[in-house]
Amino acid sequence: MAGYGALAEVYEWLISDAKVTPSEFAAAFNDVVTLLPPDARVLDCSCGTGQLAVGLAGLGMRVVATDASAAMVRRTGELAEELGASVRAVRAGWEELPGLFDDESFDMVFCVGNSLHHVEGARARSAALESMSRLLRPGGRLVLTSRNWELVRAGGSRLVIRSQLVRRNGRDAVVAYRWEIAPHWEQEHRIEIAVAQLGAGGSVDVCSELLSSWPYRHDDLTSELQGVGLTVERSTFDPTAEDYTVVATKD
Numbered sequence: 001m002a003g004y005g006a007l008a009e010v011y012e013w014l015i016s017d018a019k020v021t022p023s024e025f026a027a028a029f030n031d032v033v034t035l036l037p038p039d040a041r042v043l044d045c046s047c048g049t050g051q052l053a054v055g056l057a058g059l060g061m062r063v064v065a066t067d068a069s070a071a072m073v074r075r076t077g078e079l080a081e082e083l084g085a086s087v088r089a090v091r092a093g094w095e096e097l098p099g100l101f102d103d104e105s106f107d108m109v110f111c112v113g114n115s116l117h118h119v120e121g122a123r124a125r126s127a128a129l130e131s132m133s134r135l136l137r138p139g140g141r142l143v144l145t146s147r148n149w150e151l152v153r154a155g156g157s158r159l160v161i162r163s164q165l166v167r168r169n170g171r172d173a174v175v176a177y178r179w180e181i182a183p184h185w186e187q188e189h190r191i192e193i194a195v196a197q198l199g200a201g202g203s204v205d206v207c208s209e210l211l212s213s214w215p216y217r218h219d220d221l222t223s224e225l226q227g228v229g230l231t232v233e234r235s236t237f238d239p240t241a242e243d244y245t246v247v248a249t250k251d
């Protein structure tokens with residue numbers, strides 16, 4: 001289950017300020033992007049509303065953006081058109097990628113913004129990583145960002161309401177996350193995300209969606225990457241930090 005049909009429409013309230021501007025989102029990956037040739041072929045395989053893909057295209061790269069959610073792909077296409085960026089946006093889940101693109105045809109693949117946990121369990125996760133690996137040329141890199149699921153699970157089931165209003169497109173919203181943490185790692189977890197936009201005269205427009213999640217430990221992710229021919233070159237994993245980035249190279 002990919003989800004994000006409803007949340008795609010309010011996704012800007014869910015991303016950090018730094019991700020709203022395409023050039024700023026791409027700049028967050030400067031350390032790896034600067035290793036690429038100027039006309040590199042890159043894939044953002046969980047593109048969301050497209051800010052990273054558009055930012056990379058702005059650097060002159062040949063960018064393909066894919067996502068399992070048709071609504072996300074539509075928004076990516078709209079953003080690219082609005083900003084005059086050349087991005088090929090295609091609806092595709094990770095498992096479909098090898099049927100759509102040649103093996104070894106990308107220099108870099110991005111799977112960022114806490115996306116991988118939506119795939120159903122360890123076997124499907126490895127299959128998704130295998131798809132990403134197949135598309136990379138030897139020496140190419142997968143860039144993956146993740147929540148620290150060790151910390152998320154330690155927090156248990158809970159409701160988290162963000163302590164600051166988020167302002168986008170001239171409207172403020174309250175953002176809330178309801179976590180359903182299962183007793184065991186390998187079980188389905190759930191996250192309900194709500195964006196409550198404050199309107200004129202005290203009205204509140206709520207958009208929410210219940211998403212499924214299969215979390216993983218950092219060590220398991222490292223082994224799974226190794227299992228599909230990707231060697232972790234660097235990882236920012238810190239047991240006390242909420243998120244981390246892994247860069248893995250195709251053997």
Ligand SMILES: C[S@@+](CC[C@H](N)C(=O)[O-])C[C@H]1O[C@@H](n2cnc3c(N)ncnc32)[C@H](O)[C@@H]1O
Pocket residue numbers: 001002003004015019045046047048049066067068069072092093094095111112113114115118119
């Ligand atoms: C939290 S959003 C991250 C979006 C974007 N990368 C960002 O950083 O803002 C997770 C994305 O993963 C996508 N996704 C979930 N399951 C997927 C799958 N099986 N294949 C491809 N994309 C998937 C969702 O549709 C959603 O756009």
